[in-house]
Amino acid sequence: MTKLLTAEQMRGIETAAIESGSVTGLELMERAGRGVVEAVFAEWPDLLQASHIAVVLCGPGNNGGDGFVVARLLKEWGWEVRVFLYGDPDSLPPDARANYKRWRELGEVTVRDIDPASLQDDDLAVPGCSLIVDGLFGTGLTRPFRGPFTAFAQARDLSDKKDVRVVAIDTPSGLCADSGRILDTAIRADMSVTFHAAKLGHYLDRGPSECGKIVLCDIGLKPGSESRPAVPPDEIVRLVERPAHAALAKRADHHKYSHGHALILSGVPGTGGAARLAARAALRIGAGLVSVVCEDAEVAEHAAQLTAIMIKRANGAAALAALLEDERLNALCLGPGLGVDRARDLVPVALGAGDPPSRGRARSASPPRRSVVLDADALTAFAEAPADLFAMLHERCVLTPHAGEFGRLFPDLAERLDATPTKGPAYSKVDATREAAARAGCTILFKGPDTVIAEPSGQASINAARYDRAAPWLATAGSGDVLAGFITGLLARGMSPMEAAETGAWLHVECARAFGPGLIAEDLPERIPEVLRDLEHAAPRRAR
């Protein structure tokens, strides 16, 4: 499991380790600085071949302390190093001050007031500079600050070397470690070296754009003891990773009904393509049977296009309710191409929230807990009255909003997420998705390149289509319909909502990456066989 931490969680782990006596803060800082230098040489081996010139920008906290360690190590390597401290040397925290003093035995420090009005940026134009080290702010960024960032921008622009590289210590300064949001302005790094575990901000929002490449440096912090972990496991956000092949494999002794029957509800004639995309995705991901549900007038359109996928007729809410008396139909998908009017009629029935409104019968005492994915129009249909939807949702539901749909159902959360952050830690997409899941009472998958998945218990994960999993071609019409279909198919196969959402999101990105440029939504389900084969080959071989 790849865990992602908040700044506070990281401080908790650091404090627990120091208090246990297993390590000192000074040792951690030394390992952090050394890790940065090793990462620089590993990433840019040409810098090893001769001595170079570096500019090291240090801030008023321990991030600055790491900067002084880096400066010392580069100097010992034979480099010429120019160090700038933004802050008062006498106010540095103890470990940073110790490293400031060690550096001062080797070289000068240009001290700057952190008041931007006093900046003398010309000094930063260091001829021949090959490397800029950003040690201004890390996990302790609490508010927007422009001064050193202006200075940094000038250092980069004024450098006469066009290939000057920028390494950020822990996080690019100005980037909120918890949310990936920028407090006013940020340094853009080519590489960010972070310690013990990546932070949420490395993967959320603007994080991936500002961090360059992420390098994880082990500074020897041991996990907390099982009985008293420094961070409760439930509070840790996970990065969604490659699913186990066993979770997706089919057993030889199973038949099609062992893998469930997924229903995809479709809309008026001419809009059925989205439902067919979702249905194809559900079938490819391994649902035993998949049916598109439509009204009489839409049968011809679907029949002309579908073969393995069946067609079931249901003219209106009462007919759907009758259809759903068959309990083998265990997963439903509503939304892709459904139309908001039809969604308003059918969503309550799909959720087992009583019979169709027109019949007016009392709500069933124990509605069937069938898995239901709501996407697109099925979400927009409740924009005027989200509470009505939340009252019907249950624990087997998954909502898959993009940012616009999220804003329609959770306008207050979206507003907080959209507001310009004025202090750190800023409100994050993880915060918003967790609150939304708690309010809705079901799993929420909040789409984007930084897809966040959360369930009402607070468990949360990020499926990042960034860094080495970037999939820009996923931004194409119908891609969301396919994702909804993948999740529905996995639910039909018996996965929990959280597992289905995570696995579906991971496979969605993997299929896009397997296809590459030129991808359209139709291509995504067709890549599933290749992706499943790769998973099988990556799985550890069983002992004979």
Ligand SMILES: NC(=O)C1=CN([C@@H]2O[C@H](COP(=O)(O)OP(=O)(O)OC[C@H]3O[C@@H](n4cnc5c(N)ncnc54)[C@H](OP(=O)(O)O)[C@@H]3O)[C@@H](O)[C@H]2O)[C@@H](O)CC1
């Ligand atoms: N945790 C670990 O295990 C390890 C951590 N390590 C390193 O420590 C880093 C965290 O150090 P940190 O906590 O001292 O925070 P840091 O980012 O240096 O900034 C705090 C200072 O900045 C100030 N300040 C903030 N915003 C400001 C603004 N806008 N404008 C002006 N000032 C502002 C803030 O002032 P205050 O808010 O207190 O008034 C405070 O003085 C971490 O990222 C990693 O690099 C490693 O050594 C290895 C082990």
Ligand SMILES: [K+]
């Ligand atoms: K930094």
